[in-house]
Amino acid sequence: MKISKKFRSNLITYALVILAFVICQIAIEGIIPGFKMTRSLKGQLVPICVYIVMAVSLNLTVGISGELSLGHAGFMSVGAFSGIIMSSWLLGAFQFENETLRLLIAMITGGVMAGIAGVLIGIPVLRLRGDYLAIVTLAFGEIIRNVLNCLYFSLDGGRLYVSFNNPDIPGKLLLNGPTGATGVGKIATFTMGFVLILFTLFVVLNLINSRSGRAIMAIRDNRIAAESMGINVTKYKMMAFVVSAALAGMAGALYGLNYSTVTATKFRFDTSILVLVFVVLGGIGNIRGSIIAATVLTILPEVLRAFSDYRMLVYAIVLIVVMLATNSPLLGNLKNKLRSSKLVTRFFPLKEEAAIKEGDEK
């Protein structure tokens, strides 16, 4: 069966993720002697999944929709806290013991809440363009964090209490202002993270290759032309922004339920920038690149522990070297060779050979 270039590229992305999951599972179980994952690396598995989803969803805003957003961690925090509250409420009010199902519901709640936050923030923000939009999303990310810093949630029997700036509410505090959410059950699993990555890829890749996705990319390429072709700019910008926020919220819920304590300070401006670094390093608009960059850059600090004090120095140097290398013609040639190699063309035969040549020239 012959397939199109886009479809082949998507297949390779899915295959890479599944392969990585299988290898990780083998390493966790220690099936092959001598090939066993260290404890510290095992602890990084869920965060890696979370950051991959964050990077891919931010790439939808930055790369596909072409809007520089610096407040992605804000949506993550909305998802994290609403996910934690939902999970605690299910457990407290309904004695809902099934962890997988609870995690799933928490993640969906996180996604919906972050999506709603995305709509509310998108209405004023998407009127702006370029640098202004970046600054305002940055501000909104900080506003969300500060609001969460003053929010108190408590559970009394089956009842939820909310208060702002006042910890005197009945019952057990779920969310305790600046102290954050404490006593959260660690129910996040690597498998669930893997499922979330697949879901994110499914949503983002399918969206890109559909009518709506093309409209989003058309607006990025030329707003005026898109308008004169009858494309509702606000609607499609909002669509990309909200889908991106909702996915970040789901990732946030997974992240929140992976630790016993979560505070709002974890979702500071640097987290947004870190995710942006993944996107830029992986290539703006390149979904597979985001996945690889997020994985490598999350593992790197762990691997570099051997350098102790010089760890962050080496990290920065690696970042610079990778940036330089990705832009060098040497790597470009290597990529072309790999793309036309027998291994790739045998498993993923192309419909149009001409199309691939065009892609390479670019």
Next chain:
Amino acid sequence: MSQYKRKSDTKMVPVPSMAIVPERDIDKAPVLEARHLGIEFGGLKAVDDFNLIIGKTEIAGLIGPNGAGKTTVFNLLTKVYQPTHGTVLLNGKDTHGMNTVQANKAGIARTFQNIRLFNNMTVEDNVRIGLHNQVRYGMFSGIFRLPAYWMQEKKQHEKALDLLSIFDMQDMAGVKAGSLPYGAQRRLEIVRALATNPSLLLLDEPAAGMNPHETEELMENIIKIRDQFQIAVLLIEHDMNLVMGICEGICVLNYGRIIAKGTADEIQNNPVVIEAYLGKQKEA
């Protein structure tokens, strides 16, 4: 100006409001009617008292020296600018208060003087953007690949290739639009505009940067498009060979005002037009 080898042989007849349309369109409602259209930019009258009627299947030309306000007229018709005076009727419908998107849905499509393609997308995807409002399915059908997706995508693909075949561009469907040669980019813009199923096609300097051979082909294609789709075309062009060759009614703009209207012959011999282009003849 007699060196132009092609002459339009349509007989022009006046319609009640003193405008002229081709004889074959006399019984049909005009596709566009601009009445006293004008726009001011901080006191500067960029376009003033612009009146124009375009017949159902007319190929009309809008000419004038640089800075005369031709592209501004296009921007007024497509609602990129909101006019400060006058009205525009599109197929008899008042376009007052519409935005660019609504104007396009009402049946007006355009190309741009400085090409505005979606450069990072393929040729086919560019045309599919034009088909955006013709072939519809929602975001969820797209993400979850519901039957509507497969059905409509197939329809869209076929329509896009069909439209590309007007300019024999089917073979380039998978190529990135930004890597096309200049002439092909201009042609793709026309195809993309046609894809929105307009009743009036506005072409802003379609022949700019084309060689005489390509221009000749373009002229034939514009006539072909008009005949095949039964639409009206209004074009801005500096290539007089093209304008005099295919335009049935010509409107000359200078300093934002219409200085002459008529057929190619009338325009070529109009002393006011000659003066606008070449300056006043010295009195003997």
